[in-house]
Amino acid sequence: MLIKMIPEIGHFALVIALLLAIVQGTMPLVGAATRRPLWMAFARPMAAGQFLFVAIAYACLTASYMLDDFSVANVANNSNSMLPWYYKFSAVWGNHEGSVLLWSLMLAGWGFAASRFSKDLPEDMVSRVLGVMGLVCVGFLLFILATSNPFERLLPNMPSDGADLNPLLQDFGLIIHPPMLYMGYVGFSVVFAFAIAALLGGRLDAAWTRWARPWTNLAWAFLTVGIALGSWWAYYELGWGGWWFWDPVENASLLPWLTGTALMHSLAVTEKRGSFKSWTVLLAITTFSLSLLGTFLVRSGVLTSVHAFANDPSRGFFILMLLTVTVGVSLLIFALRAPRVSHTVGFNWVSRDALLLINNILLVIITVTVLLGTVYPLLLDALGFGKISVGPPYFNALFVPLTVLMCVFMGLGPGARWKSMSARDLGRRVALSGVAALVLGAVLPLIFAEQWNLWVAIGLITALWIVLPMFRDLFDKTRNASSFGAGLKKLSLAYWGMQLGHLGVAVTIVGVAVVSHYNVERSVRMGPGDSVQVAGYEFTMTNLQARRGPNFLADTATIEVSRLGSERSFEMRPEKRLYIARGMPMTQVALRPGFFRDLYVAMGEELDGDDWAMRIQYKPFVRWLWLGALLMGAGGILAIADRRYRRRKTAEAPAPAAQEAHA
Template identity: 50%
Template structure:
């Protein structure tokens, strides 16, 4: 009976979402304030019913109710309780319900925290979010219900959660990623509402910007943790493989990054209005495209949910409705949009516009490399592969002009800059960046490839440009300390984000250039050397977990005959399904990681091991965290905590 209550709760949420789609939009069209005022209550109501339904799914999972098909397929009695909770989004149906939780929660937050919006705009934003909720709730109830029963015949034991997903990364990665994915629907809703209202001024950009920043922050954090999870869990020592599912999260992030900068220009200068709206539509459309890639069954990936093609067809149809309808509305309204501000070539506007172009081109490269093999195969033209070398080469080309612009962007002023003094300043920065890079790399590495030097210098360049702008702005006040205090949170968010990008560029460059790996066969007592570290294999010991058994290879790491750390690299065999999983052992450090993976048992008591030395790899995730924090800092800016506008009806 309890699972049926969960399903019925979703039905009620669907009803409220349908009303949320109709009442406020009709009220805004007819000027009926009573219908518009119903929107917040409907938004909160649908959220409560969705949350209740999700709570029921968690309950039936924790109580091992294997009469529920979803629980039987993704959980077991031996699964630890925290992974049982995780299993509620470890399969397709539960993941879609998690999407609904995020969708309804974002909608409720917009309803509760947008008192400063005029009622017409507020109603249309919530109406658009209601329409999106209807699409996904209909999909859940019709094709992806997690409450379907196996009665009268059901198993006494579940199939267990995929061992690959039994990792702390699974607990936090999907919710964060979905928060970002679904959060971009708010940016989309603001853009569509502005088009419907016909008022594409800088005011809507100011209202939309903090929501976009938070969604972008969650998406950044989700991608960062996903990269760390792949590195720690898969046992191959990598952090990004240009997998189609990885690309599905990167594409909306790239466009959302462009959107953030375009929103800033629209808000402050009243330009790029039509471009900003188009970016908002594109960012969420790419989220829907990513959902189609993951859930249509058209690809094979460790990340993907290979499901019924009918489900993929529904998502593709919904994608067509959303994208087609929004672009049609955009085409109807774009001729009415005029930029208010004026600017010259040497200005911050042009710098931000150029970086927008680079981000969009990067998105198109990822889109082409991801979809072309799928389309080629579906058309019966055979199988083609677009792999890591293609993406690495294309991004290596794009990162140079992008990073150069990122280094000078903070110092550029609106409207117009005097180029001669700026060029002189940039020349000094360039010399200093090259000198610091040489001092960093040349004493530490025997060979420095030209591209490695250039990319590292670009990371230093970005950092110098950002810090120099902080110094100049703070020095312009009565005192340096007072000047630092006067810089707003939005500015510090920019500083944090740019330095985070510099960390990522430096990490990717140095880790790619100087990572070393070695595959060895070792018996107890054998020693392997890699760089300045010695790895002594002390044998294996048996391990036993709540739902697995296996072996742990014990390795003592020495440096100059001094003890550094003892590592335990595991090879697990899960009881249900009898699947093997490798759990890498990692000694992390700020400047390097020592990474060890246990392979197969060989003859005469020997074991195969893979040893990695990965310099600066932690900087990548540190940079990702700094970038995501930049998104969250903007929300605390007092400019976005406004009181309700009096008489805001139209």
């Protein structure tokens, strides 16, 4: 009997969570405004209780999937009795209702974490932070209960089996990609809450930025890895071999990442120098607002994408109203408190402060460029002016040069000093790195391929220009120590995190430049016994057989691959699958990964006889794309581990010296 009531228990838990969120979003804020300690004390227990009940609701939905309870519409539409258990687990968030519930669980989880790890913060600040997060939770829980109930029943006419999970989502990448991405999206709610709390309390000093920086770094690291996992999934699952297509939903995840990157740097300057206060607050508001915009794009039905979840306009309208209220109220609070964020800290235009400001401006320009390319076609269509398509040519023509320009200033950062320095001194410090980057970047393309390519050279020069000044900076910071090892030990984890993050950017640029211009692709017709040569490798189809999987039928080709001039060989097995419940065909790519190249084979359509259309690709340095993202994410995590974020802090404590914390 209890098992049959699991969906009702989950629904009831969501109602209780909403009530707790309402209390969390009102009483602590009122208590902080009226200085009532008892009311402020509601913040932490309400955050913990809300997280508990949202977790119960999520566990109930997961149990419904695992128990094949097809009386629940969500389960019947997105699962099947033949579906492996691990895909049933990920199917919970492989649909609109479940994904919003996961979003709400993570939002409540971030709020609980903020309450748990803020014991040293002033009580009024904690109350405002958790109060703001409680209000955001109210919006999403209302959204679930009003428009996206995951526990809706099909009784008494329940199906005997489910419609199955979309075959595109039956993949390991989709088990880990959405949670990572959502952790990044939702994580920015914490720094947003800190910014609004600081505005409400009039405490826009270095203290609030020091409290907010670890949360920002953590959310940014999750979002970075989440975007990389999405790119990796699209690369091997969709069968076309691309790693980024400027899909509107891909862009939706990139937008908060860009402003989040600017926010991290702005927080560092505000903490160390007391400047950029307005920038920091506006970037915190903008970053979380763009996270909400991504939610609107994915769930409103205004676009078509393999990543989109819903096509119900009522859901889109609800999220649009939530976005409008969040942005409108936040900007109103900022406008009313604007005099408090003014500062008198000055700097010259040849300084690290100026370079960070320029890079922040460029990041915002890049964000606006991507946003316009994503939203403009939707606006034209909504206003009845016709349909237009904005594709990769637009984005590449603007995104690439702006990114290169940003990297130019990024390379100058390690050689610059805070506040002021002479242009001659800066030039002297970076001249050797610049010459080395130009020479090496111009020569290295000849090593990768026989044909020299200008764009590859520009990419390598840009990457080297980022990396080489880092070595000069490392030398400057350790040369006065008694030994090189002693000098390294004095460097903070925040410094190493920054270096690792910038190295990740350089590695990603190398991967993008090389694979975009030295990729080799051939579409061929192959049957058993046929051979083809691609990029110095010979591919021979040796066998073709049918097999049955747990919920699909597959035609599997065995391809023997050998490097020309070598006797060693290996096998690759691409598949063409037909998923039984949905009758949907899918391509299962065969990959031979390597640090410097991937071999990629995908089966296309079946031709006459035993012949198949095959796509064979040689993709040099493609793994560097995701390696760079992992390095960036690791850099963000490493910076959080810095000892100044682990020691006890009080409101009166001065901002610690940042040891040239960020370039």
